[in-house]
Amino acid sequence: xxxxxxxxxxxxxSATQLGRLAVNFLTVLVTLITIGVxxxxxxxxxxxxxxxxxxxxxxxxxxxxxxxxxxxAAVTLPPTWTPGVTSMPPTWTPGVTSMPPTWTPxxxxxxxATTAVVxxxxxxxxIGSPARIQNYIRVDDGCNxxxxxxxxxxxxxxxxLELTIHLVGELEGLTPFDLFALTGSxxxxxxxxFLFEISDHPITSQENMWIQLDDGAGKPLSDAIYLDxxxxxxxxxxxxxxxxxx
Numbered sequence: 001x002x003x004x005x006x007x008x009x010x011x012x013x014s015a016t017q018l019g020r021l022a023v024n025f026l027t028v029l030v031t032l033i034t035i036g037v038x039x040x041x042x043x044x045x046x047x048x049x050x051x052x053x054x055x056x057x058x059x060x061x062x063x064x065x066x067x068x069x070x071x072x073a074a075v076t077l078p079p080t081w082t083p084g085v086t087s088m089p090p091t092w093t094p095g096v097t098s099m100p101p102t103w104t105p106x107x108x109x110x111x112x113a114t115t116a117v118v119x120x121x122x123x124x125x126x127i128g129s130p131a132r133i134q135n136y137i138r139v140d141d142g143c144n145x146x147x148x149x150x151x152x153x154x155x156x157x158x159x160x161l162e163l164t165i166h167l168v169g170e171l172e173g174l175t176p177f178d179l180f181a182l183t184g185s186x187x188x189x190x191x192x193x194f195l196f197e198i199s200d201h202p203i204t205s206q207e208n209m210w211i212q213l214d215d216g217a218g219k220p221l222s223d224a225i226y227l228d229x230x231x232x233x234x235x236x237x238x239x240x241x242x243x244x245x246x
Contacts, residue, residue, distance in 0.1 A: 123213050123222040126153065126243045130227060132235035137188050137195065143233035146202050149195035150240040152183045152213060159183070159192025160244070164216045167196050169209020171229065174199070177209075189239075202236040205229045213242050 044053045129150065138145045148167060152160045161184035170176040179196050186195035198209075206228050213222040222242055229238065 121220070121222050122244060122246050123152065123242045124245045125222075125225060126241035129239060129241040130225065131239050132230055132232075133237050133239060134234045135237045137237060138197075141200075143202065143236065144200055145197065146199040146229065146236040147195055147197045148209075148211060148227065148238045148240060149186060149189050149193060150242070151190045151192040151194070152242045152244075153192070154244045157243075159190060161192055162216075163221070164214050165194045165196075166212045166214055167198075167209065168211075169198070169205075169227075171199055171203045171205050171208060202231045202233060203229055204231040211240055 040052065048056055135142065135145055135147070137147065137149065152163055152165075154160050161182075163183045165181045165183065167179045167181070168177070177198060179198075181194040181196060183192045183194050186193040189195060207226040208229075210224040210226045212220055212224045214220050225240065227238055227240070230236070
C-alpha cells in the first residue's frame, strides 16, 4: 500500500499542462507557417516570374528603345537662295496694300557688296547677297522707305537667333547712324530675320555704310561689308544674308 501511494504522488505533467503545451506548439507552428507564406508572397511580388508562382504574368514583348525627340527645321530662305522672286507686283504703287501670291518680278536685284571675304571669319556672305530689291516689308510705306535686312544661317542652313548685326553709315548728309539689331527680331524676312529702317525715301550712295555680324560683345564674326544704295523705288530694300562657313 505504501508503494502504491508513493507512485501516485510522484511528480508529472497534468492534463492541463499537456493541453497548454499542445496549444503553444500549435501557436508556434502557425506563426512559422505565416512567416513562410509572407516570405513567399514578397518574393513572388518582387519577381512574379519565379517558378513557384502558379499564375505568372504574360511575358512582355521586347521593346525597340525609348522614343527620341525630333525637330523640324524652320521654313526659311535656303542656304543657296538667289534673289529674284519677291511678292511685290511689277507695277506697284504706294496705295497697294496686298500682293499677288504667285508674282515673279521682272527686275534683277543688283549686287552691292564691295568687300572681299576673309577666310578666317566664321561667317561670310550668302551666295547672291547682298542684293537690292523692291520694298515688300513695309507695304504701306511703299517708296517712302529704305531699309537693310536679312538673315543669318548656320552650317546646316538653319537660321541662327540672337546674334548681333551692326549697321553704321551716313546717307545724303543725314545724321550718321550706328544701329544694332538681333537676328530673329524681325520675322517678316524669316525666323532669323533682322531689319533696319535707314531712310524715308530711296537714296543713292556708294560705300557710305557698312554692316557686320558680331557676338554681342563687340567681337566681329564676319567682315565689314560695305553697301551701295539706289534712289530707285524698286531697289529700296537691301537684303544681306550671312552664312556660317566654319
